[in-house]
Amino acid sequence: MKNRVKLRVMDIDGEKYLWSYNYDDTDFSNYPYSYYLFAPKDNNKLKVRVYFTRYSPNMDINAYLDEGTPCFYREEKIILNLCRPFFARQIIEYVFNNLCSKYDVGEINIKDGDNILNELGYKDFY
Numbered sequence: 001m002k003n004r005v006k007l008r009v010m011d012i013d014g015e016k017y018l019w020s021y022n023y024d025d026t027d028f029s030n031y032p033y034s035y036y037l038f039a040p041k042d043n044n045k046l047k048v049r050v051y052f053t054r055y056s057p058n059m060d061i062n063a064y065l066d067e068g069t070p071c072f073y074r075e076e077k078i079i080l081n082l083c084r085p086f087f088a089r090q091i092i093e094y095v096f097n098n099l100c101s102k103y104d105v106g107e108i109n110i111k112d113g114d115n116i117l118n119e120l121g122y123k124d125f126y
Contacts (some may be wrong), residue, residue, distance in 0.1 A: 007063065009041065010089060016041035017092050021083045034082065035113070038092055040102035048100060050091055052082070052113040054125050074121040090120055 015047030025032040
C-alpha cells in the first residue's frame with residue numbers, strides 16, 4: 001500500500017503545521033508501524049515523526065476516509081482514524097506542548113506514539 005506523501009496544513013492557535021499520516025506495509029524491517037510526519041510551516045529545519053504499532057490502519061483505496069480502529073476514548077467507544085485532522089491535531093498539540101519545540105532543528109523520531117494515544121485517553125484497541 002502507498003504512503004500518503006502530500007503534506008497537509010493545519011492551523012493551531014495561529015501557528016501553521018504541515019502533517020501527513022504514513023503507512024507502508026512493504027517495510028518488513030519495521031512492520032507493523034504507521035507514523036505521522038509533522039513540521040512547523042515556518043521551520044523547514046525540523047521534522048518530527050511519531051510512530052505507532054498498536055493502531056492498525058486500513059489504507060485501502062479511500063477506506064481511510066470512513067474507517068478506522070475501534071477503541072475507547074475517555075470511556076466512550078469510538079473509531080480512531082489517524083488520517084483525520086481531528087486526531088492529527090491532538091497529536092500535534094501533545095508533541096509540541098510536551099516533547100519538543102517548534103524551534104528545534106533536525107529530525108526527531110518519537111517511537112512511543114501508542115503511549116501518546118494512551119496519555120490522550122485512547123485505550124483498549126481491538
